[in-house]
Amino acid sequence: MQKTRLAVVITLVAATLAISFLAPKVKYKSTDFLSRINVPFWLEDWQSRDISYQLDLDDPTYGFAGNVFARLYNNRYGENLAFLILDAGNFHNPKVCFGASGYTMKELPDLELTVAGNRRLEAKTIYAGKGGEGYLLVYWICINKEVVDWTKQKAIQLWYSMFNKKKVGLMARLDIPSSEDNINGSLKLAREFIEDISGRIPQEESAYIFGK
Secondary structure, eight states: OHHHHHHHHHHHHHHHHHHHOSSOOOOOOOOOGGGTOOOOSBOSSEEEEEOGGGSOTTSGGGTTEEEEEEEEEEETTSOEEEEEEEEESOOOOTHHHHHHTTOEEEEEEEEEEEETTTEEEEEEEEEEEETTEEEEEEEEEEETTEEEOHHHHHHHHHHHHHTTOOOOEEEEEEEEEOOGGGHHHHHHHHHHHHHHHHTTSOHHHHHHHHOO
16 A cells, blocks of 8 residues: 555656646756755654655756655654655646546645744645545645745746746645545644644745745
């Protein structure tokens, strides 16, 4: 089961990248932020493994992406999730890649997350179901330490491209295996994971991922 879920996650992350731009583009030059972040592999209740090396960002199809942080986290209760951070010049809604993979999408209310113990972050949530199983997706976009919606993300992208300026633009996402009748439990797991891990990342780096 774990190997099956790993294969599904890797496939969907690759689809996330590929569907964003179906034709090769000029390679996006990122600030290389993700190569420097200090996200713990182990927490009190969690351990992880890296899966980002399985994504070929040298493929011209992924020219819009600078780097990807991708880890699978498992806890002692047998629960698991994928924590993904994409550094890119442009983003698209996760509904696109999951929908293209045959999942039925159901938008859910925004989820309030507690970051580093005292701040609030509003994240988007979607349930992607197929064949009685599926994933809870929790995601947000943060550009230069500010959490933004889709409209503002496009405006910022246009502004920076016009003046050829660099920015740290990240989409963070949790993919949690979940049945539709266990969405509330998966939302609780997302809250607990983000509250735990956000407090373990250095403050300056954390601001670029979760805002300030």
